[in-house]
């Protein structure tokens with residue numbers, strides 16, 4: 083089977099990680115990103131770090147970079163890795179340039195990105211995908227994968243074969259809506275992590291922050307029940323039990339949930355990275371989604387709603403919260 087040609091639209095942390103591994107395995111990958119980010123790749127190349135494997139280094143002459151969506155013309159697969167608020171604009175930009183038969187795959191958090199792409203790209207197959215692990219830009223031109231995990235995508239044999247050839251673990255799923263609802267439960271921690279100012283491992287190691295997450299997940303699970311939505315089970319614990327595990331005292335949590343603390347010491351959520359760079363966050367498509375779903379079903383989600391407000395405040399001037407401070411703030415909102 084000939085190797086597919088790929089383009090990554092939104093070459094930031096996730097886009098450089100996925101595209102970089104595919105390019106390192108010999109695929110023809112075009113990285114489409116902002117001019118300043120593409121200058122960095124052209125000057126420094128791309129280094130892909132993980133704590134478990136030796137770094138992969140791609141010299142500038144092994145990278146094809148571009149700054150406009152027209153560069154996706156000719157790609158068999160376009161991996162969309164922009165932040166949720168940018169999906170509509172990215173899709174509009176892509177529409178006139180996609181080759182007939184090109185498949186578009188969303189590797190974004192949130193529930194509606196694939197639907198947004200489908201609406202703007204009629205006649206094209208759009209697949210929902212999911213990245214379960216954390217990737218941050220350690221320094222310009224270097225992205226770091228902070229935990230292990232398997233990518234998930236709606237079934238497509240060619241895409242799955244390309245990822246596997248690039249040593250990226252991947253699973254084809256026919257229940258991506260359930261997978262995305264389960265991932266959203268994990269992503270409710272993005273805001274808590276961002277407001278903590280701590281690496282994920284330190285933050286999740288503290289019971290008060292985990293109790294904040296448990297509050298958010300309980301509200302989300304109630305909204306899912308009301309909407310007859312069943313999140314997939316993605317880890318060792320079922321989604322319904324996770325809030326109980328999160329609320330355990332630290333020593334017990336470390337024993338029961340050792341796997342969830344197997345995170346690189348420096349890994350942080352993508353929302354932390356947004357706040358650091360002074361960019362708008364994805365809070366409205368994470369906690370905001372739970373608030374909207376709860377409201378639509380006559381419920382409330384006060385802890386999630388308070389976090390939406392706190393993150394919007396932090397977008398204009400970051401402040402960090404200790405676990406006990408944040409837990410008290412969320413409890414007071416109920």
Ligand SMILES: NC(=O)C1=CN([C@@H]2O[C@H](COP(=O)(O)OP(=O)(O)OC[C@H]3O[C@@H](n4cnc5c(N)ncnc54)[C@H](OP(=O)(O)O)[C@@H]3O)[C@@H](O)[C@H]2O)C=CC1
Pocket residue numbers: 091092093094095096097114115116119149163164165166168171172175189190191192213214215216217218351352361364
């Ligand atoms: N990072 C992580 O650990 C994980 C992230 N995710 C999800 O993956 C998605 C991507 O996240 P992440 O990689 O962290 O985000 P990044 O912000 O690092 O990367 C997105 C990049 O796309 C650029 N961009 C936006 N619109 C366009 C456009 N039209 N053309 C070209 N470039 C564009 C952005 O530029 P600018 O900033 O200037 O707008 C940014 O550089 C998000 O939905 C996130 O929630 C999922 C799992 C893990």
Ligand SMILES: CC(C)(CO)C(=O)C(=O)O
Pocket residue numbers: 191213214215216217268269272282350351352353
């Ligand atoms: C993998 C995880 C949950 C890490 O926080 C993430 O999706 C993110 O940072 O956006």
